[in-house]
Amino acid sequence: MTNPTDNPLYNSNQHVRGEFVEKDLYDEADYCIVGSGAAGAACARTLTKEGASVILVEEGPYYSSANYTVNVWKTMKKVCREAGMLAAITPSFSMPILQGTCVGGSTLINSAISWRLPEEAHHVWAKQFGLGEALPYAALENCFSTIEEELHIVSTPDNVAGKNNLLMKKGAQALGIPASPTLRAVHECEGKGLCLQGCPNHRKQSMTITYIPMALQKGARLYSSCRVEKISVEKGASVGVIGHFLSQDRQRKKMKLQVRARKGVILAASAIQTPLLLQRNRLANSSGQVGAHFQAHPGAAMLGFYKEEVRQWEGATQGFQTKPSWEKRYKLESLTLPPELLMIRMPGIGLKTMSYLDSLRHTALWVAAIRSEAQGKIRNFLGIPQVLYVPTPRDMETLRNALKTLADMHFAAGAYAVAPNVLGLPDLLTSPDQTRLLSEQPAQPGQVTMAATHLFGTCRMGVDPKTSVVNPRFECHDVKKLYITDSSVFPTNIGVNPQHTIIAMAMHASHGILDRGS
Amino acid sequence: MSRYERRWIVGVVHAIYPSDVTAGVTGFPLGAKEFPMDRFVEDFFRHTSFQARWGLRFAFFLFQILPFLFIGRFRFFHRLDPKDQQRYLECWHYHRFHVIREVTVLFKLVASLGFCGFPEVQERIGYDKPNRQPPL
Ligand SMILES: Cc1cc2nc3c(=O)[nH]c(=O)nc-3n(C[C@H](O)[C@H](O)[C@H](O)COP(=O)(O)OP(=O)(O)OC[C@H]3O[C@@H](n4cnc5c(N)ncnc54)[C@H](O)[C@@H]3O)c2cc1C
Ligand code: SF4
Numbered sequence: 272m273t274n275p276t277d278n279p280l281y282n283s284n285q286h287v288r289g290e291f292v293e294k295d296l297y298d299e300a301d302y303c304i305v306g307s308g309a310a311g312a313a314c315a316r317t318l319t320k321e322g323a324s325v326i327l328v329e330e331g332p333y334y335s336s337a338n339y340t341v342n343v344w345k346t347m348k349k350v351c352r353e354a355g356m357l358a359a360i361t362p363s364f365s366m367p368i369l370q371g372t373c374v375g376g377s378t379l380i381n382s383a384i385s386w387r388l389p390e391e392a393h394h395v396w397a398k399q400f401g402l403g404e405a406l407p408y409a410a411l412e413n414c415f416s417t418i419e420e421e422l423h424i425v426s427t428p429d430n431v432a433g434k435n436n437l438l439m440k441k442g443a444q445a446l447g448i449p450a451s452p453t454l455r456a457v458h459e460c461e462g463k464g465l466c467l468q469g470c471p472n473h474r475k476q477s478m479t480i481t482y483i484p485m486a487l488q489k490g491a492r493l494y495s496s497c498r499v500e501k502i503s504v505e506k507g508a509s510v511g512v513i514g515h516f517l518s519q520d521r522q523r524k525k526m527k528l529q530v531r532a533r534k535g536v537i538l539a540a541s542a543i544q545t546p547l548l549l550q551r552n553r554l555a556n557s558s559g560q561v562g563a564h565f566q567a568h569p570g571a572a573m574l575g576f577y578k579e580e581v582r583q584w585e586g587a588t589q590g591f592q593t594k595p596s597w598e599k600r601y602k603l604e605s606l607t608l609p610p611e612l613l614m615i616r617m618p619g620i621g622l623k624t625m626s627y628l629d630s631l632r633h634t635a636l637w638v639a640a641i642r643s644e645a646q647g648k649i650r651n652f653l654g655i656p657q658v659l660y661v662p663t664p665r666d667m668e669t670l671r672n673a674l675k676t677l678a679d680m681h682f683a684a685g686a687y688a689v690a691p692n693v694l695g696l697p698d699l700l701t702s703p704d705q706t707r708l709l710s711e712q713p714a715q716p717g718q719v720t721m722a723a724t725h726l727f728g729t730c731r732m733g734v735d736p737k738t739s740v741v742n743p744r745f746e747c748h749d750v751k752k753l754y755i756t757d758s759s760v761f762p763t764n765i766g767v768n769p770q771h772t773i774i775a776m777a778m779h780a781s782h783g784i785l786d787r788g789s
Numbered sequence: 790m791s792r793y794e795r796r797w798i799v800g801v802v803h804a805i806y807p808s809d810v811t812a813g814v815t816g817f818p819l820g821a822k823e824f825p826m827d828r829f830v831e832d833f834f835r836h837t838s839f840q841a842r843w844g845l846r847f848a849f850f851l852f853q854i855l856p857f858l859f860i861g862r863f864r865f866f867h868r869l870d871p872k873d874q875q876r877y878l879e880c881w882h883y884h885r886f887h888v889i890r891e892v893t894v895l896f897k898l899v900a901s902l903g904f905c906g907f908p909e910v911q912e913r914i915g916y917d918k919p920n921r922q923p924p925l
Contacts, residue, residue: 717887
C-alpha cells in the first residue's frame with residue numbers, strides 16, 4: 272500500500288514548509304483559508320473542486336507519518352496547541368482543552384467518531400436563531416452523504432473492537448441501555464488504539480490524508496508553520512492576510528508571508544483561535560459577541576477495574592457508545608488512553624497512584640460527555656489567550672447522572688471496582704450499591720476532573736448583527752468577504768461529536784461562498 | 790531554568806513516582822529516579838507556552854517552600870523524608886481549595902508524561918506497542 276499521509280504533493284512546490292523559509296513571500300489566489308483542520312480542509316476541497324484557486328495557511332507543521340510515535344509527550348509537543356497545556360482556568364474550576372496544531376488540525380489526533388447534526392439541534396438553530404431557511408437540513412444531509420462516502424464512515428466491527436469496547440457493549444446490554452458500535456471515519460481500521468497519537472497505518476481518515484491532498488491535487492497551495500496574525504481589510508472588505516513563518520520549535524517568528532485573496536478570506540482556525548484572531552485585529556466585533564458564548568461538551572472519565580486483563584490499548588480507540596439522548600444531555604463512549612494519560616486519572620498521588628501501575632492492564636476506560644448549558648468566554652488578556660468557562664449546577668447534575676450510569680455499566684460488565692474521580696467520594700467504589708453516591712453527592716465543578724475537545728459558539732451565526740458575528744451565509748456582518756466556517760459559528764453545542772457537522776457546514780458554506788464570489 | 794530550580798522540580802517528580810528503593814512499598818520495580826527526568830523536565834519547559842511555563846514554575850516554587858504551612862515542617866520539599874513528602878503531596882492533592890488541588894494534578898501530569906513514557910515502564914505495564922520511544 273502506498274503511504275497516503277506522505278502524499279507526494281506534500282513534497283511538491285505546492286507546499287511551503289515555514290520552518291525552512293529564508294525570505295519574505297507573497298502569493299495570491301481567489302481565497303485564502305486560515306487553518307487546515309476539519310473546517311479549513313473541507314473548504315479547500317470544495318472550493319478547488321469547483322475550480323477556485325485556494326491558499327491554505329496553517330500555523331502548525333506538516334507532521335509526516337515518518338515521525339509518528341506512540342510517545343505522548345513527543346506527539347503533544349509537536350502537534351498540540353501549547354504542547355497540550357491549554358486549559359480553561361478560573362479560581363473554582365479548570366479544564367484542559369486539547370486541540371491539534373498541525374496540517375490537518377485536530378483531525379490528526381482525534382478518534383474520527385462521526386455523527387450527523389441531531390435534528391433537535393437544528394430545530395433549536397432554526398427556532399431560536401432564525402437559521403432554518405439559510406441552513407436547510409436537507410442541504411446538510413447532502414453534505415453528510417458525500418462525506419460519509421468520501422471518508423469511509425463505518426461502524427466499528429467487533430473483530431477490531433478490543434475488550435475495552437466489548438465490555439462497554441456488555442454493560443450497556445445488561446442494563447438495556449441503547450448503544451451501538453461507533454461510526455468512525457476510518458478505512459479498514461486495524462484496531463491499533465493509537466488514534467490520539469496519529470494513526471500509524473493511515474487508516475483514520477484525517478484531513479491530512481484526505482481533503483488536503485484532494486485540494487492540493489486540484490492546485491491548492493499550502494503554507495505550513497505559518498501563523499496568520501493580520502487580516503487585511505480595504506474599503507470594508509477583507510483582501511488578504513499577513514502571517515509569519517515559525518521556527519522548528521515554534522518559539523520564534525521568522526520571515527513574513529503576505530497573501531492577497533481576490534474573492535475573500537475564510538477563517539477556519541477553530542472556536543478558540545478564530546475569535547482570538549478577530550480580537551487581535553479588532554475586527555467584526557460591533558456586536559461585542561466575538562469570543563462570547565463559548566460552549567463545549569465537557570467530559571469526565573470513569574475507570575473500571577476487572578479481574579481479567581482488558582488491555583484497553585488493544586482495539587479501536589473509541590469503538591462503542593451509548594445512543595446520545597437530547598433530553599438527558601449526555602453521551603457515553605469508550606476511550607483508550609496511553610499510560611501517560613491514563614495515570615493522571617488514577618486516584619491519589621505519589622505512592623497511592625503508583626500502586627495502580629501494575630493494574631493498568633486490568634482497567635477499562637469510558638467517558639461521559641455532556642451537552643453543557645454553560646457559556647464561557649475567549650479573550651486576549653494582556654496578549655495572553657484566556658478561556659473562561661465554568662459548568663452550571665444543571666451541568667453538574669447531568670454529569671453526575673452520566674457518571675452514575677457509567678459506574679453501573681462497569682459493574683454490570685463485571686468490574687470489581689470503579690474509580691469515580693470525584694473529590695469527596697472514596698477513591699474506589701467497590702460495590703454496585705455504592706454508585707448511588709455519584710448521583711447523591713452535590714458535586715461542585717471543581718470536584719470533578721474534566722476535559723474538553725468539542726468547542727463551539729464564539730463567533731455565532733445569526734440574522735441580527737446586534738447579537739451575532741456572521742450572517743447565515745457565513746460572512747461577517749461587519750466585514751465583507753470575511754467568512755468564518757469553523758465551529759465558532761455554531762449558535763449552540765450539538766450534543767454529539769462535531770467533526771462530521773463541522774465538515775458538512777464548511778462544505779455547505781463553501782457552496783454559498785462560491786455563489787457569492789461569482 | 791537554573792540548576793536549583795530544575796533539581797526542585799525533578800525532586801517533585803521523583804516523589805510522585807518514588808523508586809521502590811526509597812519508598813519500599815510500591816510493588817513496582819521502577820521509579821522516576823531510574824530515568825533522566827532532568828532532561829525531560831528541561832524539554833517540557835522548553836516547549837510549553839509562556840503562561841504555562843511561568844505558572845508551573847511559580848507553582849513548583851510555592852510547593853517547594855511551603856511544607857511549614859501544610860505539615861508544620863520547616864524544610865524545603867526536597868529535604869523532607871519520603872514519608873513527609875507523601876504526606877505533603879496528599880495535603881495539597883485533597884485540599885478543599887480547588888486551586889491548590891489543581892497544582893498537584895499538574896504535577897501529576899508532568900510526572901506521568903515523563904515517567905510513564907519510558908519504554909521500560911511501558912513494557913512492565915504491558916503497553917506493548919511497537920517502536921516505543923522515551924519522552925526525550
Ligand atoms: C483528542 C481529540 C479527539 C477528538 N475526537 C473527536 C471525534 O472522535 N469525533 C469528532 O467529531 N470530533 C472529535 N474531536 C473534535 C474535532 O477534532 C474538532 O471539533 C474539529 O477538528 C474542529 O475543527 P476546526 O476546523 O474547527 O479546528 P481544528 O481541526 O482544530 O483546526 C484548526 C486549525 O487552524 C490552525 N490555526 C489556528 N490559528 C491559526 C492561525 N492564526 N494561523 C494559521 N493557522 C491557524 C490550527 O493550527 C489548526 O490546525 C476531537 C478533538 C481532539 C483534540
Ligand atoms: S484504532 Fe488504530 S488502526 Fe484504527 S484508526 Fe485508530 S489508530 Fe488507526
